[in-house]
Amino acid sequence: MLPMLIAFAAAFGLLIGSFLNVVAYRVPLGASVAGGRSECPSCHHQIRAYDNVPVLSWLLLRGHCRDCQAPISRRYPVVEATTAVLWALVAAVAGDTVDVVLGIVLVTALVPITLIDLDHQRIPNVITYPAAATALVAGTAIDPGGELSRVLAGAGAALFLLVPVMVYPSGMGMGDVKLAAVLGLCLGPAVAVAILAALVVGSLTGVLLAARHGVQKARKMRIPFGPYLAVGGVVGIVAGQPLLDAYLSTF
Ligand SMILES: [Zn+2]
Structure with a gap:
């Protein structure tokens, strides 16, 4: 049971990590964190849903925008993976x-x-x-x-x-x-x-x-x-x- 809970927490943590990237980017700008799809900061193309899969998309795109080839910061997949690890850690150690x-x-x-x-x-x-x-x-x-x-x-x-x-x-x-x-x-x-x-x-x-x-x-x-x-x-x-x-x- 516990391994399943940890795996579930990790998977959910990846998705939440993706959202936390948006929070960390938009909150200091005073922008809403809800609604409005993410766009490439260089070419302003909307990021396609299939290019927005946590960690995996960054790896498949080799860290570059599909439209303009501008580099995408390594920070995004790192934050997603870190959030997944932290969620899994909580599930693993919580009494x-x-x-x-x-x-x-x-x-x-x-x-x-x-x-x-x-x-x-x-x-x-x-x-x-x-x-x-x-x-x-x-x-x-x-x-x-x-x-x-x-x-x-x-x-x-x-x-x-x-x-x-x-x-x-x-x-x-x-x-x-x-x-x-x-x-x-x-x-x-x-x-x-x-x-x-x-x-x-x-x-x-x-x-x-x-x-x-x-x-x-x-x-x-x-x-x-x-x-x-x-x-x-x-x-x-x-x-x-x-x-x-x-x-x-x-x-
Ligand atoms: Zn772009």
């Missing part, structure tokens, strides 16, 4: 229904948030607000007893990031605070592991950049914090609860 649903909500929000934050250094409310609302409603409906701890986890994670955002407003922004709240609403107390993982990965990246380019230059490379929170979120889904249990049992 119960609420974990599956909240894990899916989280990874589906994290993909476009990561892309938009890397492209535009911002995390749009039109993604974090609906993600928070969906997590709240689905969590309460499926697992009413656990909702209080998830809400507290979300509030705690947001407060934890709010302090550095107020004191040093450069590296992080309110988008990161709201994303932390979404992480807490989806992960519950395991959000502590997610935030810690984000800080560790962020610091390691900073050290690596400083080693490679020198401290002065590395300081000027402003890397948004959203992608680190996204990595932390995935760590939280995979290992959050076990790590938290292991840590708490040492007392």
Whole structure:
């Protein structure tokens, strides 16, 4: 049963990944994500349905538009495959229904948030607000007893990031605070592991950049914090609860 669920999640994740590419492209432009077929940005020909099959079409077209031969970014198939892997991962590690649903909500929000934050250094409310609302409603409906701890986890994670955002407003922004709240609403107390993982990965990246380019230059490379929170979120889904249990049992 589980292998079938994982395969189903992967297949569905591919289709959702295709949609998330559209979200990441259109949301920063303020365009609607619904309706309007995708077109080639070079020749503006509509993309045919059979050329819009996730990953496969890009491979068959060898990464070029059928009409004008303009290259199609490798990012599209990578995002589709990544979303499929994340959906399959949630299906593989989730312990119960609420974990599956909240894990899916989280990874589906994290993909476009990561892309938009890397492209535009911002995390749009039109993604974090609906993600928070969906997590709240689905969590309460499926697992009413656990909702209080998830809400507290979300509030705690947001407060934890709010302090550095107020004191040093450069590296992080309110988008990161709201994303932390979404992480807490989806992960519950395991959000502590997610935030810690984000800080560790962020610091390691900073050290690596400083080693490679020198401290002065590395300081000027402003890397948004959203992608680190996204990595932390995935760590939280995979290992959050076990790590938290292991840590708490040492007392
Ligand atoms: Zn074209």
